[in-house]
Amino acid sequence: MDKPPGPGVADAPARFHGLDALRASMMLLGVLLHVACSFQLGDADAGWGYRDPSTSLWATLVVLGIHAFRMPVFFVLAGFFAALVLQKRGLAGAWRERMRRIALPLALGVVLLVPLVEAAFSYAGARALGGGRATLMLHPAWPSGGLAHLWFLWYLLLIGGTALALAGLARGLPSDWRERGTRGARWLLGGSRPGWRLILLVGSTWTVLLTMDHAAIETPSGWWPNWSALALHALCFGVGWLLHGAPEAWPELRARWKRRLATVALVLPLHLLLALVSFDGLRRGEDRTWAFAAAHLCMALVIWQSALGGMGAVEQLSRTERPFVRWLVDASYWVYLVHLPLAVHVVADLRGWDASASVKLVACTVIVLGLSLASHAAIRAVLGARVVR
Helix, strand or coil: CCCCCCCCCCCCCCCCCCHHHHHHHHHHHHHHHHHCCCCCCCCCCCCCCCCCCCHHHHHHHHHHHHHHCCHHHHHHHHHHHHHHHHHHHHHHHHHHHHHHHHHHHHHHHHEEEEHHHHHHHHHHHHHCCCCCCCCCCCCCCCCCCCCHHHHHHHHHHHHHHHHHHHHHHHHCCCHHHHHHHHHHHHHHHCCCCCHHHHHHHHHHHHHCCCCCCCCCCCCCCCCCHHHHHHHHHHHHHHHEEEEEEEECCHHHHEEEEEHHHHHHHHHHHHHHHHHHHHHHHHHCCCCCCCHHHHHHHHHHHHHHHHHHHHHHHHHHHHCCCCCCHHHHHHHHHHHHHHHHHHHHHHHCCCCCCCCCCCHHHHHHHHHHHHHHHHHHHHHHHHHHHHHHC
16 A cells, blocks of 8 residues: 655644654754763863763764754754644644743743753862862853753744744735745655755755854854854754645655665765864864865755655654654653753763763763653653643
């Protein structure tokens, strides 16, 4: 029996298990990313205010590699699911869902989680100086009172709210205008022109990436938007939104996922090498604009081959529900919200362990992930599945 043409059509499944799992994977990769930050080369800085005595190039490559695609892919999926919610629940229902799933966790997180993150870094700083008490040891440039890892919720509100507002305004346009817009999106993202689509996506993304300060995606920290990061994630969100309404694209995505992910496997190491060259030039005060530009070109290609290849792969291989995967999917949002204080605290607690950075990185990741999942199971048992999903 042939599979349906893809998401966004009338006979599409009630739940996209593969896309759900891919989105959860991007969330859970954040645990590994943030644990690895404490083991990367270099001194503690405003980007990450703690370093373990054991550091390694491998941890640095893990950080740069995951950071090159994780959040862009997540925002592509966020755009797809935002359009899906709008289709299913209407404009009012979509606004209610954003308030429940994004605005409320953000408000609670700023009050409860961000102080815990700052306390964890304070504790880690005290451990680095030989103490064990959580005195105020934040890096001087750390944005105290900022958003920490919850910045993505704020950007989801800004970008998703704008998308819903535009969707509401579009309802007042003449029907033939809306039809032209739909045809344009389907022409742009349809499967008949994958080469032109890739050139357009990579070119526009590269243009945005060139406005960054260094050869990596800038991580926002406060309420005032970082315009480069906002533009990048808005672009990704918008493409995901349009993909929901372009069923013609999905047969081609499912057919070419292997070559797309093979491209990622080839280009990502090149991006890492160029990024290291660019960062080394920055440290030495040398002009290596060529490495900066080339690293971002590789990153733009990695972003879209990861997003389109990953979405095609899961739609081809994972269209049925698997209980354990479903449980991880439901837990992933909670895990990402609560893991960061643990990620800093656990690494600091194991500071005195005489082991290699790679061993400590794996051990700390397993511990943080286990504790976060256990907290999800406990809260779910007390409050019920719908509250913490």
